Amino acid sequence: ERIIRNPDYYIVRPDNLEWERSDHKNYGADLKKVWQNDKDKVLLGFNTKRELYVDENQKFASFGNSSSALKPYARFGSYSLNGYSFYGQYDRKLSEATDVVLSMREDLIRSDAGNYNAFLPQLQILTKLDQENSLYANAGRSFRMPTFRQLYYSSGVILQNPDLKPEYGWNYEAGYKHDNGKEQFKAAVFHIDLDDQITSRKVNGLSQSYNAAKYKNTGIELSYTNQLDENLTWTVGGIYSKPQNKTTNTAPWKDVLGKYQVMTSIDYQHDKTNASLNLSYMGGRVNNSKQTDVKPILLSNLHVGHEIFANATLTLDINNIFNRRDLTDPDGLYYTQGRTFLVGLNYNF
Template sequence: MVLLFPTILDLATVKKDHLAFNYKFDDRFKFSYMFNKKKYTTNYNDVNENILQHFMYDDREHYAQIAYNDENGWDAKIYYNQRRIENPDYYVVNPTNVEWEKSDHKQYGLDTKKVWRSDKATGLIGISAKRETYKNDNQKFKTFGDSSSILKDPAHFGTYALNNYSVYGSYDRKLSRATNIIFSAREDLIRSEAGDYNEFLPQIQAITKFDEHNSVYASVGKSFRMPTFRNLYYASSVVVPNPDLEAEHGWNYEIGYKYSENGRRLNLTAFRIDIKDQIVAVKNLVDNQSYQTNAAKYRNTGIELRYEQDVDKHFTYNVGAVFAKPQRMYKEGQAWIDTLGRYQINGGVNYVNRDFSAALNLSYWGNRFKNGVSSEKITVTEISSPLLVSNLHLGYNVAKNVTATFDVDNLFNRKDIANVGGTSNNNLYYTMGRTFRVGVNYNF
C-alpha cells in the first residue's frame, strides 16, 4: 500500500494536494483510490480597473477501482471516477455581488477481458460498459468581468448522460521466426443526448525482427472521439456551447525502426494522421468568444526520433525530436492552413545511486501557430517565441518504506507564451512561474 502526501504552494496562490491508496486483498483482488485537489486564488482589478476582485478555482477528482486478475488470463475491473469544480469566478473582496459556478462530472462502469495463449498465437476478447453524467449550475455577471453589473438568472445544464457499450478483441499471430502480425478491433455502441453512434475501429500491425537487436514495424488503425458534454452544452460570458458538434473520425499510419543493444536504444518513426470533423477550440474574431467546432479535415505528417543510453548502472540520458507539418481545413473546399507546432526537441538525464535519485527533463517547442475563426475569415498567428518546459525531480529513501521527494516545475522561471487568445499577440496566456513540490511516499 502506498500513501502520497505532496503539496504545491506558490506564494499562497496555487495549491495542489494528492493522495493515493492501494490495498491488495490477495493475489487476485486489489483496491485502489486516488484523490487530487487543485486550488487557485489571485487578486486583480476588474475590467474598469477600479474594483479589487478575487478569483478562486477549486477542482477535486476522485478515482476508485476494484481489480481482479488471475493466472488463467481473466482480468476485470469495476471503477468510479468523479470530478467536481467550484468556481466563484469574480467577486469583490468584501462581496455583495457574487458570480459562481459548480459542475459535477461522473464516470462509472466495468471492463473485463480474457486472454488465451499458445506457441504461435495470443488471443484476447473483452467487453466493457460505461455510464457518464455531467451537470453544471452557474450564475454570471451580465457584463463579463464587471462585478458592479447585475447578475443573470441562475443557469442549469444537465444532468446529461451517455452510455457506452463495447466489444473488443485482438489476435497476435507468429507468421515466421522473424515476423508477427496483430489484428485488433473494437465495436463501440454509444447512446446519448448528443446522438447515437455505432463505430467499428479496426487496426493491423506487423513487426519483423532482423536479429535480436534490429526490427521494423508498421501500423494502420482507425480512431474515433466523441465531444465532451462541456463542449456541447456549457455556456458563459466568454464560452459559447455547440450542441451540434459532431464526433471526429480518422486514420493513423505509422512505420518505424527500432534498435537495442548494450544499453543503447534507438527508435525512428514516420507517421501520418488524417482526421475528418476534428474537434477544435477557436475564438471568434468578432466577439472574442471561445467555442468548439468541427474542422472539416486535419492532417499531420512527420518523423520522430528518440535515443536513450545507459552510461553506467547509475546514469542514463535520452534525446529526441519531432518534426511535423500539422494543418487544418476548416470548411470543405477551403485552403489548408498551418496549426499547432512544427517541431519539438526533448532531452533528459537520470541518476540513481543507492537511496538517492534525480531526473532533469527538458522539452523545447518551436514554430507554433494559433488559429482564429469567424464567419468571414480564418487567421493564422505564429506565436512569437518558443516554449521551454523544464522539470527537476529529486528523491531520497529516508527509511525502509519512506521516500522524500522534491520537484521543481519551470526550473528556469521562464515567462513563455503558453497560448494566444483572440487574433494577435496582444492577448496572451503565459506559463506559470517556477513552482516547488515537496512530498513523502510511504509504502507498507
C-alpha cells in the same frame, strides 16, 4: 468521480464571491479473456462505461472584475453517456522474426449528444532483423467523442457548441528500432488523416470547440536514450511535421499548431532518491485563425523524490523552471502559469 470547486481568490467584496462546482462521474467495467499457444494468442473483451456531468456556477457579470455583481445562478446538466465496446485481438507469430497483430473494436455510444457506432480496426507488423534491430509498421482507425464541457459549458471565456460531432480518422506509422540494453534509438515516419477534427476557434473573443472538416499531419520522429551509468539515463528526441486543417471541405488547407518539437530529459535513480528533469521546446507555431507566427514555447519541469521511511516519500515538483510567459495555445487565449513549487508527502498503505 472527479469534483472541481473554483472559489473566487481575487476578493474585493467578501460578500460577493464568484464560484463554480463541476461534478464528473465515471462508472464502468472491463471483462476480457485470453487464449494462447506457442504461435497464436487470442483476446476477446467487453467494456461498458457510464458518464454523468453537471456544472453549477455564479460568475461575475463583468469577466475578471471581482467588484462587479454576480450573474444569476447557472446550471449545465446533468448530461449522460452510456458506452459499450466489444473488442478482440489476434497475435500470430509468422516466423521466428515476424509477428502480426490484428485488433478490432466496435464502440456503441448512446448519449445526450447523439448515438454513434464506430468500427476501429488496427494492424501491426514487427520484424526483428537481429537481436538488437527491428522494423515495425502499424495502421489503425481512431474515434473520439467530444467532452460534455466542450458541448454544453459556457463562461466568460468559453462558448459551448452542442452541435459538436465526434472525430474520426486513420493513423499510419512505420519505423526502425535499435536496443542493445544500454542504448535505444528510434526513427519513425507517420501520417494522420482526420475527419471532423475537434479543435478550437475564437468566436467574439471566446474560445469554442468546433469540427474542422479535415486535418492531416505528416512527419518524422527521432529519439535516442542512453543509460550513462547504473543511476543516470539521458534521452533526447525531436519531431518535425506539417500539421494542417481545412474548416470546410471546399476551404484551402492552412497551417495549424507547430512544426517542430525538441525534447530532452535526464533521469536519476539511486537507493531511495529519484529525480527527473524534462525540457520540451516547441517552435514553428502559427495562429490558427490569423495564420501569423507565434512565439515558441518551452516547458520545463523538475521532479525529485526521496523515500524518508518505509512507504513514505517526500517529493518536490518545480514547473516552469525558467518562469517563462508563453502562450499555451497558438490562438493566444491562455498563458503558461508562472514558476510553481509543490512539496508533497506520499504514503502507501
